[in-house]
Amino acid sequence: MQFATGCMGNKLVAKCNQSPMRNEEPRSFCPINMAVEVLGDTWTLLILRDMMFAGKRHFRDLLQCEERIASNILADRLRLLTLEKVITKSEDPTHKQKAIYSLTEKGIQLLPVLVQIRIWGAHHMGKIDAVSPAVKAFNRKLERGGPELWAQMMAELRATHLGR
């Protein structure tokens, strides 16, 4: 029990609203499939988006996402991402009850995936007038930037999430 903040008798209970404990065999060992088994749902990538692009690292912040994720789903996804070592959870020194979620190196290396998804989405799904000029400009930058830009962004994430 490394982080026994908060409520509820800490009885290792974990039944409600939770995806399987991820003990099961993967459906196959294809790398794409293994990745999809972690990322392939409606919320996980949005959580990572908010951590990467919006700098959100607290439960309450992540809960405020534009798409209105439910708190039980968020809790479950954070648990799974932690289990998969895409993120880690630690205490916030400034507030006994606050948890800080950080990207691991594994998580940071998802940035190119997110970037490509964003480029594709902006290109093919984007309602032009529904996005602010600033966002549009950043999309263009991402498209032009290429691997070097991603590397730079990943370096920044390493600085803030891994303290390097």
Place this chain on the structure above:
Amino acid sequence: MQFATGCMGNKLVAKCNQSPMRNEEPRSFCPINMAVEVLGDTWTLLILRDMMFAGKRHFRDLLQCEERIASNILADRLRLLTLEKVITKSEDPTHKQKAIYSLTEKGIQLLPVLVQIRIWGAHHMGKIDAVSPAVKAFNRKLERGGPELWAQMMAELRATHLGR
């Protein structure tokens, strides 16, 4: 009714085992979210994987994927992907009952997304000994290849799927 092959009185019935007709508003207009609303489930990306990397274009072929997708789910996802214009469906001239699924330009431009997912999966989820040397070699090639390689692969897909 453009393609009335097969069975069932064509009564436009569509109730069982189907995701919503996708008439609903998106949860938000964020490009990543809009993309995730199309791609964010456990099967869609695997179908696209098989179309892109394994050249599968028939229902029966796609049904044979390693992960054993159920036929009703496959039918539903193909319907959604068609609705989203990621793929198209057409008749096979050699066989009245065969449908050919083709990637659209929108679908082909998902290749970089799939490639990044594959790279990440191979890097971070891969059981080293569970993958053939040929696949491993191709993974390395993808990693080194960069945007130029993707462009080349996309050109090949255009040739076979769009007949250009």
Place this chain on the structure above:
DNA sequence: AGAACTGGTTGCAATTTGCAACCGGTTGCA
């Protein structure tokens, strides 16, 4: 002291998934 904020949990209804059986038409082969 009380209000507001912290990271969640709980129960329940509604939706989605997965399974297995099945369907009617088409095609290849003997």
Place this chain on the structure above:
DNA sequence: TGCAACCGGTTGCAAATTGCAACCAGTTCT
């Protein structure tokens, strides 16, 4: 010609997952 195998699915049902809204016990702010 006849029949088996193949074609793209559909159907009904049980099980799992999602979404909602209320709630909780500590902690911090005022």
